Amino acid sequence: MNNSLKAVSKKAKQEAILQAGSSQAQADSSQVRAGAGMDRKIAKQKSPWPKFVWGGVAIGILVWLLAGISGQTGGKMLSVSSQRVVISAVSRGTFEDFIPVRGRVAPAKTLFLDAIEGGRVERILVEDGAALEAGDLIVELSNASLQLSVLGNEARVAEQLNNMRSIELSLEQNRLRHKRNLIDIEHQIKLLTRQVAREQELVTSGAVSQSQFDDTRDTLQWYKNQREVTLESQASDTRMQESQLAFLKQTGERLESNLAISRENLENMKVRAPVSGKLSGFNIEVGQSIGRGERLGQIDTPNDYKVTAFIDEFYLGRVDIGQAAVFEQYPLTISKIYPQVQNGQFEVDFTFSGEQPNGIRRGQTVQTKLTLGDASKALLLPNGAFYQDTGGKWVFVVSDDGSEAVKRSVRLGRRNNQFIEVLDGLEQGERVITSPYSSYRDIERLVLASK
Template structure:
């Protein structure tokens, strides 16, 4: 390895590097430009935050979890589907009018019975004894009243006999007076004898007047007494009938004709007074009982028609009764058949019933959905044309059936709305659709 020695030139001819250095001045940015740029950046950040930050009245949802339906023009059929239950048209309940022990069973549960048919026989020793005692007491009172009535009749007969005697005596006195008067005028009868005859005639007349007045007063009194006695007799006879009827209540009989149900008493069983024993349902006659949403309370009326379809055949019905009580958001209606009844229905069976509320008409329609219960039909979420979001819009909805709701204002055919439940969204005005991709 060789070393090369380098020597620096020196002397007056040497060139110094210091002559080549110069001061470079730094250029400064105008403060106004910096302030403007900062303000612009801040505005941009605010704008981006406003565009992309979540809003308090907005929510991002997955559209796959929503039901989006199209507004359309069509025919609205104003009917209401009801799940109705088959029930007997008339039900008569059987209660134990008198308590007792079951001694005999004449029919079994489920049997068809006729009015007056014997169902069971009870025994009640206390009732039988008290009824017999009551019957004896009533009969004694009736006998006493008959005796009083007989005495009154006898008094009346005696008065009539006395009246007849007085009238006879008066006639005799009158004849004697008429006989003696001309003789007394000629002197053939003494004055004393004629005066006695004259006084006797006056006495018999007064006697008759007094007797008639007395008989009239007795007659009025007796008539009042007889009226009271006969009234009391009728009341006692009624009491006797009730007493005897109490015993007859120990024989349980069918009050009406029909099918016996719920009749589950057993031999030897002790029944309390007023205890429910079963019921008799009208044979061959049924009705339907349905529960209707309270929304339709003002639209359902007695006389409206309905129909059911059983085994391919349609049967007509009409509303016979609307119960005003609302329970759990529903009220009950009764429907009776307007014509023949389906032969295959059974008590307790549930049948789909179509209740007609009005005439069909052309209208703007949206499918019926769970949203109605959340909004009351006052607003809906309307999806934009691109299908990326939905906005809250006030609408006016009218009639509805199981399939569609009539739109009165706020929507046009072709628009799309969210018809699924709005649970958790009722306080939102904007929905952003997030597909999750």
């Protein structure tokens, strides 16, 4: 059935094609007969390239106009909700050049207690936090090896001193021997001098021989020579004795000084308060072993405090010794600036200029106000997080209708925790976005949507 239907349809299509061809042939024959006596005019076709050129020019002009409009409206745009930004107005007022500084109360002076010699804790006489007077006994230590060392030093010093005394005794005996010899020689010279005088008279009379007289005279000369040698020896020995005695005296003083140091080290096993004050950081137990130089605690000056604080390195060039600050109604001055900068901050010490507040304690945190300069009239922009993103070089200025904010270059000056001084680029009454710009650094124009 399907095959027969397909055959009938195909035959009908063939007949329709034949009829259409016959009709076209008749029409062409009629046209040939009608225009047999004249030529047929052929229409000239136009080139499409001018249309393409003019279309390209139009597109270029459109792109140029769009670029100009985009440049006038600020380049890159971003739509943000007006509820996500903080808008502040520029005003005129008095700029107070100060910065808030959070500090920590510390003792004005602190003396550390270190163990001069190590030992074992035998007795503790005070507790941590006690008020001490200079000389008060704090703790007693024991050190058997140090005690034996001191005893050994004492024995050695005693031996050296005995040796020195023996040498001094020997030198003194030598001096006395020389003196005794001189006395004997002088005595013999006197006797021989008288004998020579008598024998000289007797030689002329023949009572004494010449040889005996010569022997007596030679003996006298020998004693005289002996006296000169003895005097010279005595002078030499005196010089040597004086030099040796001076050396022995210095040696003895050094030995006695060493012995005194040893005894002082033994006495230092009893730790005493060097100054009056409050004991803190004292945390040891009986029987505990303390090493040489180990920290035992510290003594803080009573009722005398200072404030230590860290300031941002941005203000390093504007902070100097002697600058004024205030804690509540109590004036402070900067007494010391530490040269080290750590984590972008540097440390300073404040001292109270007059009366100190009652009730403050070591380690307490206080809020101070550091004055950097005199107050002056200026255009003021409320301080905000935008400053960290722009460095004060540009801001987003909100339009009068509040629909958009355009990036503008400005010049800002001093700042405190409340306001920033405006030097150029803004006018009184203009509104500026003061919230963070971390997401808008490459944007030239913000469209402020109400929702």
